[in-house]
Amino acid sequence: MDVVIAGGALVVAAPVMAMVALGIRMCEGGPVLFRQVRPGYKGRPFTLLKFRTMSEKRDAEGRLLGDAQRLTRLGKWLRQLSLDELPQLWNVLRGEMSLVGPRPLLTQYLGRYSAEQARRHEVKPGITGWAQVNGRNATSWEERFALDVWYVEHGSVALDAWILLRTPWEMLMRRGVAQAGHVSMPEFLGSGRGQR
Secondary structure, three states, rough: HHHHHHHHHHHHHHHHHHHHHHHHHHOOOOOOEEEEEEOOOOHOEEEEEEOEEEOOOOOOOOOEOOHHEEEEEHHHHHOOOOOOOOHHHHHHHHOOOOEHEEEHHHHHHHHHHOOHHHHHOOOOEEOOOOOOOOOOOOOOHHHHHHHHHOOOOOOOOHHHHHHHHHHHHHHHHOOOOOOOOOOOOOOOOOOOOOOO
């Protein structure tokens, strides 16, 4: 089902993806895609694909500036509409992701999860998920992980279909794109360490 839907979605979204790629190229230059290694099923690493939404601006010492300072105007718009996620359809076709599942987070978070939170890796990561249609980035880390684990325990074809149906509405409403004061979410340092 993932392969069939992702393949069809790529065909339908191809014109939009071409326009987004052209816009990034014209406004920001290359590269068009952002690639980053993320943990997938059972924590196995894979290369996540997204449209690039940030510049490579650096300070006087050559260090990358903060996310808020590097997020481009076009990138902010792409994130609000979740268009930056479209290249992940290729990740689905390659079997690294599913359409629905917990979002793949940063590799450095692996050692910071509690045993319960780590259960989010018992299924493939998804382009959208239960947490994304229940608050997205406006929730706390603990709430988000609880939603991920709930999905692991209750996942079904019917639930996946419901999440896929709700996702376009959440995208159009642009709710929960980021937490207040952040481009998306603050860094997760581990439960019980003052994280929202």
